[in-house]
Structures are given as structure tokens and as C-alpha cells.
Amino acid sequence: VSQVSVCCMLLCCGSLAVPLDCNDGTSCISISPEKLLDRVIQHAELIYRVSEESSTLFEKMFVPISPSALRNPGGKVCHSKSFPIPNTKSEIQQISDKWLLHSVLILVQSWIEPFLYLQTSLEQYANAPGDLVNKTKWVSDKLLSLEQGVVVLIRKMLDEGVLMSSFVFEEALSPYDAQSPEESVLRDSNLLTCFKKDAHKMETFLKLLKCRETNKLSCLFH
Amino acid sequence: CRQPVIIAEISLDNPSRGPHFTGCRSREQETFRCWWSTGIFQNLTQPGALRVFYQTKNTLEWQECPDYTPTVQNECYFNKTFTHIWTSYCMQLRSVPQNITYDEHCFTVENIVHPDPPIGLNWTLLNVSRSGLHFDVLVRWAAPPSADVQMGWMSLVYQVQYRVRNTSHWESLELESGTQQSIYGLHTDKEYEVWVRCKMSAFDNFGEFSDSIIVHVAQIPSKESTFPTTLVLVFGVVGVVILLILLVFSQQQRLMVIFLPPIPAPKIKGIDSELLKNGKLDQLNSLLSSQEMYKPGSYHEDPWVEFIQLDLDDPAEKNESSDTQHLLGLSRSGSSHVIHFKSDDDSGRASCYDPEIPEDMLTASLLPGNSGRGDQHPLVSRSSSSTPSLTALQTSEGAETPIKPTTPSWANMDFYAQVSDFTPAGEVVLSPGQLNSPPEKKKEDDKKIKDDVKIQFQLLSDGAYTSENTARQLAADVPSNPGPNQGYQTFPPQAVEGNHGWNVEYLAPVDVSQMPYLLPVAPPASILPPVSDYTVVQEVDGQRSLLLNPSTPQTSVCTHSPNKQLPAMPNMPMGYLTPDLLGTLTP
Numbered sequence: 001v002s003q004v005s006v007c008c009m010l011l012c013c014g015s016l017a018v019p020l021d022c023n024d025g026t027s028c029i030s031i032s033p034e035k036l037l038d039r040v041i042q043h044a045e046l047i048y049r050v051s052e053e054s055s056t057l058f059e060k061m062f063v064p065i066s067p068s069a070l071r072n073p074g075g076k077v078c079h080s081k082s083f084p085i086p087n088t089k090s091e092i093q094q095i096s097d098k099w100l101l102h103s104v105l106i107l108v109q110s111w112i113e114p115f116l117y118l119q120t121s122l123e124q125y126a127n128a129p130g131d132l133v134n135k136t137k138w139v140s141d142k143l144l145s146l147e148q149g150v151v152v153l154i155r156k157m158l159d160e161g162v163l164m165s166s167f168v169f170e171e172a173l174s175p176y177d178a179q180s181p182e183e184s185v186l187r188d189s190n191l192l193t194c195f196k197k198d199a200h201k202m203e204t205f206l207k208l209l210k211c212r213e214t215n216k217l218s219c220l221f222h
Numbered sequence: 223c224r225q226p227v228i229i230a231e232i233s234l235d236n237p238s239r240g241p242h243f244t245g246c247r248s249r250e251q252e253t254f255r256c257w258w259s260t261g262i263f264q265n266l267t268q269p270g271a272l273r274v275f276y277q278t279k280n281t282l283e284w285q286e287c288p289d290y291t292p293t294v295q296n297e298c299y300f301n302k303t304f305t306h307i308w309t310s311y312c313m314q315l316r317s318v319p320q321n322i323t324y325d326e327h328c329f330t331v332e333n334i335v336h337p338d339p340p341i342g343l344n345w346t347l348l349n350v351s352r353s354g355l356h357f358d359v360l361v362r363w364a365a366p367p368s369a370d371v372q373m374g375w376m377s378l379v380y381q382v383q384y385r386v387r388n389t390s391h392w393e394s395l396e397l398e399s400g401t402q403q404s405i406y407g408l409h410t411d412k413e414y415e416v417w418v419r420c421k422m423s424a425f426d427n428f429g430e431f432s433d434s435i436i437v438h439v440a441q442i443p444s445k446e447s448t449f450p451t452t453l454v455l456v457f458g459v460v461g462v463v464i465l466l467i468l469l470v471f472s473q474q475q476r477l478m479v480i481f482l483p484p485i486p487a488p489k490i491k492g493i494d495s496e497l498l499k500n501g502k503l504d505q506l507n508s509l510l511s512s513q514e515m516y517k518p519g520s521y522h523e524d525p526w527v528e529f530i531q532l533d534l535d536d537p538a539e540k541n542e543s544s545d546t547q548h549l550l551g552l553s554r555s556g557s558s559h560v561i562h563f564k565s566d567d568d569s570g571r572a573s574c575y576d577p578e579i580p581e582d583m584l585t586a587s588l589l590p591g592n593s594g595r596g597d598q599h600p601l602v603s604r605s606s607s608s609t610p611s612l613t614a615l616q617t618s619e620g621a622e623t624p625i626k627p628t629t630p631s632w633a634n635m636d637f638y639a640q641v642s643d644f645t646p647a648g649e650v651v652l653s654p655g656q657l658n659s660p661p662e663k664k665k666e667d668d669k670k671i672k673d674d675v676k677i678q679f680q681l682l683s684d685g686a687y688t689s690e691n692t693a694r695q696l697a698a699d700v701p702s703n704p705g706p707n708q709g710y711q712t713f714p715p716q717a718v719e720g721n722h723g724w725n726v727e728y729l730a731p732v733d734v735s736q737m738p739y740l741l742p743v744a745p746p747a748s749i750l751p752p753v754s755d756y757t758v759v760q761e762v763d764g765q766r767s768l769l770l771n772p773s774t775p776q777t778s779v780c781t782h783s784p785n786k787q788l789p790a791m792p793n794m795p796m797g798y799l800t801p802d803l804l805g806t807l808t809p
Contacts (some may be wrong), residue, residue: 047375052424087280087306089252089375196310200332200424207374219373 040149048199056193078194242325338366339432347530387413
């Protein structure tokens with residue numbers, strides 16, 4: 001996916017600047033849950049593509065070793081979440097809507113802070129490509145928008161109120177201090193790879209949710 | 223379900239190595255398979271010698287392959303329950319008896335997904351170009367049924383390729399997320415082969431190509447193809463014609479010159495027209511004398527040579543009036559004698575004879591001044607010796623000598639002969655050169671003149687004339703010396719080629735008071751200076767009369783319109799009045 005198509009998506013989507021609290025009489029933009037879900041899915045797709053591009057870019061620039069070694073993430077694992085996320089299709093199909101939305105929200109919130117770290121880490125590199133830095137920054141912004149959208153969805157679809165990401169999950173990533181450049185490069189590469197995986201998860205969950213909204217039967221019995 | 227016969231990812235490692243994984247693939251992100259080979263170790267080919275163990279992040283212990291495919295050798299199949307996406311797997315190929323791990327392979331499932339080929343590929347014709355040489359098609363397909371795109375489990379993008387049949391190069395089009403694509407610019411009469419494959423978006427692994435279809439559009443012999451051609455031809459021809467017309471009009475002058483060249487003015491061979499206009503008289507005379515037609519004897523055949531015959535009724539009146547009067551047939555007594563010039567045969571020569579001229583005018587113009595009587599004829603006195611001439615109107619002291627009214631014999635005459643005098647009987651006495659020679663006085667002069675003078679008279683076809691100065695001197699009372707410019711300069715110094723005859727029509731008139739008169743005397747003796755044969759007309763006055771002396775207003779015998787006045791003539795070069803110059807002078 002080229003950068004051009006990403007930009008087009010950005011232009012199409014815009015931002016999910018939906019005020020969350022309409023009780024105080026401020027003007028709220030009313031949008032139907034279906035359209036909101038579409039916008040959220042578009043965000044997730046876009047984030048996923050950009051994450052894939054960022055990961056590839058980072059590997060080309062900073063990881064001189066052959067990519068096949070990286071395809072072997074045996075030693076490197078992404079930080080596990082505080083709750084298990086089903087990873088087979090059958091299990092995922094059995095997840096309730098509530099679970100799907102909550103999972104997405106958790107995933108989004110878990111990546112906001114690491115991307116901030118990633119930005120500072122990229123600045124430390126001498127020859128970080130401007131493209132990569134821009135993509136990273138863009139992802140950070142879009143993660144916040146995505147979080148807002150999912151919160152509204154939860155409220156509308158589940159009639160639940162959730163808290164915004166004011167708390168920080170306990171991260172498996174230790175603070176970046178006193179690490180050698182090679183380690184930091186590997187760590188960042190791993191981070192991008194893991195993020196790409198989680199972005200795919202978010203997209204998949206949201207699409208499944210969408211499928212259920214349109215045609216519940218066909219989605220369940222595929 | 224269809225077992226993909228795939229030689230999965232060929233390992234680039236040493237082919238002579240031991241047992242190793244040859245690849246793992248997933249078709250729909252729900253199941254996957256792994257294959258291995260025994261390598262060069264032949265003792266491990268029996269089934270069960272090699273075993274596959276895997277480990278995921280979820281389960282920390284190694285588990286054995288859940289399903290060794292019975293029909294396919296060396297394949298391990300993981301079904302839906304054992305396929306965890308977003309989870310990294312590690313495979314190990316072990317030989318259990320020896321507890322040797324020959325190979326290890328780690329991956330995550332979504333990274334090994336190679337989707338199945340799309341199905342239902344077909345094409346429809348979009349349009350054919352006007353020339354009938356190109357066409358566009360729309361190609362359609364459907365997602366592979368194994369891929370759950372509806373749920374969004376897999377987001378697929380497709381790639382269409384086409385080629386001319388039986389060639390080796392495939393044209394690839396851009397990735398398409400939908401299930402249709404247009405192909406533009408295909409050639410008619412060529413068979414195309416089209417197929418499509420897919421992959422997961424944002425992943426790198428393409429699936430297999432679908433079955434290819436043949437796209438072919440027969441070339442329609444377009445009847446319209448000739449129509450634009452004819453239009454183009456017509457417009458081209460019209461454009462060219464317009465261009466030609468414009469060119470002709472813009473270059474009209476030049477083209478006229480090229481295609482319709484100006485008709486050359488009549489030329490006489492060897493004679494330059496400019497010389498005739500502006501040259502000196504002597505040059506002209508030499509020029510003309512060199513012409514063949516003016517050789518002696520040629521004049522006989524010229525039909526236009528005309529001889530003036532004078533017809534005087536009363537020769538006896540000569541004694542009473544001047545010779546000139548006799549010449550013109552007039553007397554103070556108002557004789558009605560009129561000399562009839564044979565103007566009937568006038569071919570081309572302007573005859574100044576106008577019978578309508580009132581007699582008194584003629585009388586006045588013809589009355590000579592008596593002062594000339596007895597004196598040496600002005601003509602005679604002024605002629606320079608360097609200008610030999612035929613004896614023109616020569617007076618002699620023997621002016622009273624009667625002249626025999628002899629008919630001049632025209633044969634063997636000079637080309638020009640000047641009338642020297644008139645007999646009272648009305649006969650014309652010619653200058654030396656004529657056979658009926660005048661009195662002896664003239665003879666010597668004749669010879670002298672004959673030898674010296676070459677006169678070219680035929681300058682204009684419309685007749686001869688007397689040079690102005692000559693005429694002036696004919697009539698002048700005062701023997702004033704005309705000066706070098708006014709002498710008988712009209713005669714070239716060259717000797718005339720004999721006297722072939724004469725062609726005298728009339729005598730140019732002079733002033734009223736200075737009547738030109740021709741003394742019917744015998745040609746003068748040698749004392750008489752040669753007189754120019756003719757006078758250059760210097761001017762034409764308003765009455766269309768030729769003025770031989772521009773300083774004095776003169777009337778002419780030829781006056782046709784007595785009341786007109788002409789502007790003064792420009793300073794004439796030595797020579798004669800050309801017709802065009804004459805034309806310029808007419809009012």
C-alpha cells in the first residue's frame with residue numbers, strides 16, 4: 001500500500017472528533033452507530049497499513065541482517081496483555097460484541113504510550129528517515145482518535161460507560177535507558193512488529209463486529 | 223478439500239543437507255500445513271522416522287504435530303483448533319530415536335497465508351475504438367470461497383495479469399481491492415490470456431493464479447474507416463487549393479511577369495532604341511546607314527516610298543511671287559493655286575497637308591521675307607563645313623534662275639534628297655544627288671557632298687521633316703549665325719551612301735515673318751555651304767505645329783488648331799523629335 005493511498009484514506013476519514021459528553025448542553029454531532037463503526041473500521045485499516053509500512057521501513061533502515069531472521073520471532077515475544085485474547089477464528093467467532101469492543105479498546109490504549117516512546121527512540125537515531133518519523137507520529141495521533149471512537153461505540157452499542165485511557169497499563173517494556181544501540185534497534189523493530197500484529201487484531205475484531213451488525217447469521221456459521 | 227500441490231518455499235539452503243522443513247502455508251488463515259524433506263539421509267524415509275513438534279507462546283511445551291496427513295508424505299496439518307493467529311509458532315523436525323533436531327522453523331500464521339486463487343473469472347467488452355483497432359474489456363472475478371472476506375477475516379487485494387497468447391511476457395496491472403478491473407488498449411485480432419491472483423492486504427504472499435481466460439475481439443472491417451479518409455482527402459485538397467489561390471494573389475505581379483511576359487517592343491536588329499531616342503544624329507545616321515534596308519536600291523521595293531508630285535497649274539506666276547509661294551501654289555493675289563501633294567499614297571507618314579487650312583494662314587506662313595532675297599541664303603551661309611549635307615533649300619544668287627519644269631526621275635536617287643528649290647512650274651528641285659542635275663553650279667557641290675555626306679533620314683516612318691534650324695534658316699531674314707548648336711547639326715558627318723532618293727513631305731514652317739521658302743533655284747555652287755537636309759523639330763506649339771526654333775513663336779503649315787499654345791519644348795538634344803516626345807507635347 002503506497003503512501004498515496006494512505007493519504008487518501010486520511011482525507012476520506014477525517015478524525016473522529018466526537019465530543020463524548022453531551023450532557024452539559026454542548027453541541028454534539030450526532031452520528032449513527034453504523035456510520036461510526038464504518039469510520040472506526042477505516043481508522044483501524046489505515047493504522048494497520050501504516051504500521052506495516054513502518055515496520056518494513058524500519059527493518060530496511062536499521063536492521064542489516066536478513067529479514068528471514070526476523071521472521072523468526074522465537075526469542076522475541078510481544079508483551080502479553082492482561083487478559084487473554086482469543087486467537088483462533090472459532091474462538092473469535094464466539095466472542096461477544098462486548099468482548100470484541102473491549103478488546104479493541106484495550107489494544108488501542110495499550111499502544112498509545114509505547115508509540116510515544118518509539119518516537120523519542122527514533123529521534124535518537126542519526127539517520128532515521130523522515131518518512132518513518134512521520135508515520136510514527138501519525139499513528140500516535142490516530143490511536144487517540146480510534147480510542148475516542150471505540151469509547152463512543154461502547155457507549156452507544158453497549159450502553160456502558162468507560163474511562164478514557166488515563167491509566168497506563170503495566171508494560172512489559174522497560175523504560176528505555178542505558179541500552180546499547182543494537183538492543184534499542186532490535187527492541188524498536190520488535191515493537192513495530194508487535195504493533196502491526198495488534199493492529200491487525202483490531203481491524204479483524206472491528207470487521208467481525210461489522211459483519212455481525214449487518215448479517216448476524218452468516219457471520220456466525222461460516 | 224483440495225490439496226494444494228505446492229512446493230512450498232524452496233529453501234535456499236544447502237540442498238545436500240539433512241532433513242529440513244520445506245515450508246508451511248495457510249490458505250485461509252484458519253488452517254495451515256507444513257512440509258519437510260528427508261534430504262540426503264535415505265535411512266529416514268520411512269514414515270515416523272521424523273517427527274514434527276511445535277511450540278506456541280501459549281503452550282510452552284512442545285507438542286507433536288496434531289495430524290500427519292495420511293495421503294501426503296511429509297506433511298503436517300494443523301486444523302482450526304490448532305491454528306492460532308497472532309501467535310508465533312516454532313516447528314522442530316526431530317528424529318525421535320536419536321533425539322536429534324534436524325531443523326527448526328518459526329513463524330506466525332498470518333505471515334504464511336497464501337490465499338487461494340479467485341474464481342469465476344470472466345470478461346465483458348467495454349468498447350471498441352473508432353478505428354476498430356483497439357478495445358477495452360472489463361474483467362470480473364469472485365473471491366476464493368475459502369477466504370472469509372465477508373466477515374472481514376481476510377482482506378484481499380487482487381492482481382490481474384494479461385499477455386498476448388503464446389508469448390512469455392505478462393503485463394501486470396495495479397492491485398485492486400474490488401473484484402473487477404478494466405483493461406484498456408487491447409488490440410483487436412489478437413488473442414489475450416488473462417488471469418488473476420490475490421493476497422492479503424498489507425501482506426506479501428500472493429496466492430496462486432487462477433485459471434486463465436481468453437479474451438479476443440475480432441476486427442470489424444469498419445466501413446466508417448474510409449469515410450474519415452475521404453473527408454481528410456477532401457479537406458486536404460480544398461486546403462491546398464485555397465493555399466494556391468492565396469499564393470497566386472499574393473504573387474500576382476511576379477506570376478504575371480512569368481506567365482505573360484511583356485511583349486518586347488519592336489526592335490530593329492542592331493539598333494538600340496535608347497540610342498535612337500537620345501543619341502546624336504551622326505550616330506543615328508551611322509547606325510541607320512549600316513542597316514541593310516537602307517542600302518542603295520532597296521527603296522525600290524518599298525511600297526511606301528512615295529514621291530511627291532507637284533502639280534502647278536500656272537508656272538508663269540513664278541516671276542511674280544516667290545518660289546515658295548509657287549511651291550505652295552499661293553500668291554499674293556490670292557491665287558488659288560494649290561499645290562496638291564500626292565498625299566493619297568501617304569502610307570504612314572504624317573502629312574501636314576491639311577486642305578482645310580485657310581488660305582490666308584498659309585499665305586502668311588508662306589510669305590517669305592524678302593530680305594532674304596539677294597542675300598546669301600541663310601541656309602547656305604550658315605552651314606558649317608563640318609556638317610556636310612545635301613544641299614538643302616539652297617538659294618543661290620541665281621534664285622531667279624528659272625528651273626526647268628522637269629519631272630525628276632526617281633530612279634537612282636538618294637534615299638533622302640532635300641528639296642532645294644521649286645521651279646516656277648512647280649517642279650521640285652532636289653539637292654545634289656538627283657540625276658536630273660541642277661545647273662552646273664551644283665554639280666561640284668554635289669560631288670563634294672556626295673562624298674562627304676551620309677545622311678540617315680529614315681528615322682521615323684511617319685515622314686521626314688526638316689530640322690528646325692534648317693527651317694529657320696530657310697526662312698530667316700537675318701543671316702544670324704545659329705551658333706554651333708543650331709547649325710545644320712542634324713546631319714551627321716558621315717557620308718551618306720549615295721543619294722537614294724528623297725523623302726520629303728513638307729517643309730517645316732517657320733515664323734510668320736520668316737517664311738520658309740524654297741527657292742526654286744539651281745543647286746548652289748560650291749560656294750554654297752552645305753545645308754542640312756532637314757531640320758530638327760524643336761518644339762510643337764499649341765497649334766500642333768512643329769516649331770523649329772523654340773525661341774520664336776512659329777506657326778506651322780500643319781497647323782490644325784490654330785488657337786492653341788503649347789508649352790515650350792524641352793531642350794532637345796541633337797536629333798529629332800520622337801513620336802513619344804511629340805506625344806508629350808500635345809496638350
